[in-house]
Amino acid sequence: MTAQPIASHFVDGRYVEDETGAEFVSRHPATGEVIAHLHAATQAVIEAAFDCAARAQKEWAACAPAERGRVLREAARILRRDNQALSELETLDTGKPIQETLVADAASGAEALEYFGGIAAGIAGETIPVPGAHVYTLREPLGVCVGIGAWNYPIQVACWKAAPALACGNAMVFKPSEVTPLTTLKLAEALVEAGAPPGLFNVVQGMGEVGAALAAHPACAKVSLTGSVPTGARVAAQAGARLIPATMELGGKSPLIVFDDADLEDAVGGALLGNFYSAGQVCTNGTRVFVQSGIRDAFMTRLLERTAAIRIGDPTDPDTHMGPLISAEHAGRVRAAIEAGEAEGASRLTQDALPDLPGLDSAAFVPPTIFGGVTDDMSLAREEIFGPVLSLLDFETESEVIARANGTPFGLAAGLFTRDVTRAHRVAAALDAGVCWINCYNLTPVEAPFGGVKASGMGRENSKAAVEFYTRLKTVNLGLVPVDSPY
Numbered sequence: 084m085t086a087q088p089i090a091s092h093f094v095d096g097r098y099v100e101d102e103t104g105a106e107f108v109s110r111h112p113a114t115g116e117v118i119a120h121l122h123a124a125t126q127a128v129i130e131a132a133f134d135c136a137a138r139a140q141k142e143w144a145a146c147a148p149a150e151r152g153r154v155l156r157e158a159a160r161i162l163r164r165d166n167q168a169l170s171e172l173e174t175l176d177t178g179k180p181i182q183e184t185l186v187a188d189a190a191s192g193a194e195a196l197e198y199f200g201g202i203a204a205g206i207a208g209e210t211i212p213v214p215g216a217h218v219y220t221l222r223e224p225l226g227v228c229v230g231i232g233a234w235n236y237p238i239q240v241a242c243w244k245a246a247p248a249l250a251c252g253n254a255m256v257f258k259p260s261e262v263t264p265l266t267t268l269k270l271a272e273a274l275v276e277a278g279a280p281p282g283l284f285n286v287v288q289g290m291g292e293v294g295a296a297l298a299a300h301p302a303c304a305k306v307s308l309t310g311s312v313p314t315g316a317r318v319a320a321q322a323g324a325r326l327i328p329a330t331m332e333l334g335g336k337s338p339l340i341v342f343d344d345a346d347l348e349d350a351v352g353g354a355l356l357g358n359f360y361s362a363g364q365v366c367t368n369g370t371r372v373f374v375q376s377g378i379r380d381a382f383m384t385r386l387l388e389r390t391a392a393i394r395i396g397d398p399t400d401p402d403t404h405m406g407p408l409i410s411a412e413h414a415g416r417v418r419a420a421i422e423a424g425e426a427e428g429a430s431r432l433t434q435d436a437l438p439d440l441p442g443l444d445s446a447a448f449v450p451p452t453i454f455g456g457v458t459d460d461m462s463l464a465r466e467e468i469f470g471p472v473l474s475l476l477d478f479e480t481e482s483e484v485i486a487r488a489n490g491t492p493f494g495l496a497a498g499l500f501t502r503d504v505t506r507a508h509r510v511a512a513a514l515d516a517g518v519c520w521i522n523c524y525n526l527t528p529v530e531a532p533f534g535g536v537k538a539s540g541m542g543r544e545n546s547k548a549a550v551e552f553y554t555r556l557k558t559v560n561l562g563l564v565p566v567d568s569p570y
């Protein structure tokens with residue numbers, strides 16, 4: 084099994100290798116097999132990427148916004164054309180089931196390219212009515228933006244950053260996670276095929292040091308990171324030291340609240356989606372499931388029944404619901420979190436058992452795990468586990484659950500299930516979260532802003548809101564009356 088790219092990096096419209104960079108490999112998580120050998124970017128590769136990006140950005144910013152939009156929409160068409168192959172590659176690189184990658188990865192990336200391709204020609208400033216002057220604003224590109232990605236949604240994350248950045252007239256140097264380096268190279272190919280100038284979107288590979296070097300580069304005009312809170316704090320501090328804007332899409336420990344009057348099947352479905360999709364490796368997951376006492380028993384019964392029907396196995400099999408975690412090493416961390424939960428007194432309601440996994444590395448798999456009797460002080464309720472671990476917490480009243488749901492440093496997302504429309508809006512308004520879901524979970528339409536509050540990040544991706552984070556505003560004042568000078 085191989086998924087070896089032509090070369091490690093994609094710079095100035097073509098694949099580039101520099102074998103003096105540190106070697107690393109990409110593995111297929113389900114088997115542990117090495118699928119690609121790569122080299123981390125050297126300083127020479129990084130300089131080449133910024134040089135060509137600066138050149139391409141000038142050309143791109145000078146071209147008609149409608150033309151920029153056309154190129155992005157053409158790139159979307161190419162991703163859709165190649166969706167099968169891209170999804171297979173994403174499944175090899177991430178271990179996520181093919182039934183997910185076919186709909187949620189390159190396809191979501193294509194939606195971002197379509198959306199921002201569509202609004203590119205409408206990005207504009209405004210006129211401001213002021214007596215005696217004609218005042219208007221211009222929305223200008225920032226220059227060369229740096230994107231740094233996480234491993235759970237590699238091509239989606241790259242598109243969610245590249246599409247708004249490019250629509251606004253910027254160029255980008257992007258570093259995928261070293262764990263999942265492959266599909267972002269295909270995005271770079273698609274943009275060139277679509278007619279983007281060489282150098283507009285560059286991919287450089289490597290570990291955290293390469294990301295840090297990109298964010299610290301004097302030509303970096305903005306950095307957008309998707310990753311963990313500790314990395315976000317480091318990268319935001321670097322950006323702060325240089326006074327450049329930063330968008331941070333970080334981790335979470337989101338609450339999902341099920342009130343007594345909820346539709347039972349919808350609430351159970353939401354909790355399953357919001358904990359076990361992508362084997363739980365989703366930043367917005369509602370891992371603290373607060374269940375009101377009147378619905379507790381019915382909810383738990385259906386949750387366990389439906390969890391038992393989850394098919395674990397080979398992610399390349401279209402029937403598989405849940406594949407491995409990103410690596411045996413990460414699965415080990417998730418197992419340690421499960422053991423800590425047991426040691427702290429939570430009761431494990433699911434079996435610690437995997438099906439036979441012939442030819443696969445069972446060390447990379449963790450079965451869907453549900454804990455009951457979880458209290459707010461337990462590590463299960465406080466730490467982002469980033470695996471298929473759902474914690475059930477009991478509650479009685481609305482005001483109690485709002486306070487407990489907000490009792491976390493994170494603020495990425497929150498969900499609630501209720502048939503009471505007044506309560507739904509009241510509780511959504513009271514929750515500390517960048518995104519709230521009422522009677523659904525983990526919907527992220529490109530038309531709506533996405534991002535966190537508190538330690539979960541700053542800035543927004545998707546929607547018209549993203550334009551604010553990839554442009555700078557210039558105010559122009561034109562005097563219409565004689566200059567009123569006392570001198």
Ligand SMILES: NC(=O)c1ccc[n+]([C@@H]2O[C@H](COP(=O)([O-])OP(=O)(O)OC[C@H]3O[C@@H](n4cnc5c(N)ncnc54)[C@H](O)[C@@H]3O)[C@@H](O)[C@H]2O)c1
Binds near residue numbers: 311332335469
């Ligand atoms: N909010 C969101 O949109 C979102 C989406 C997906 C994942 N996440 C979060 O991402 C995390 C999982 O991803 P991960 O393990 O890849 O995160 P991570 O923080 O370990 O790495 C993220 C990226 O940052 C790079 N990096 C590491 N140190 C760096 C440094 N000092 N300077 C610059 N770059 C550096 C890594 O190489 C990688 O490309 C989880 O916490 C998850 O919640 C958030």
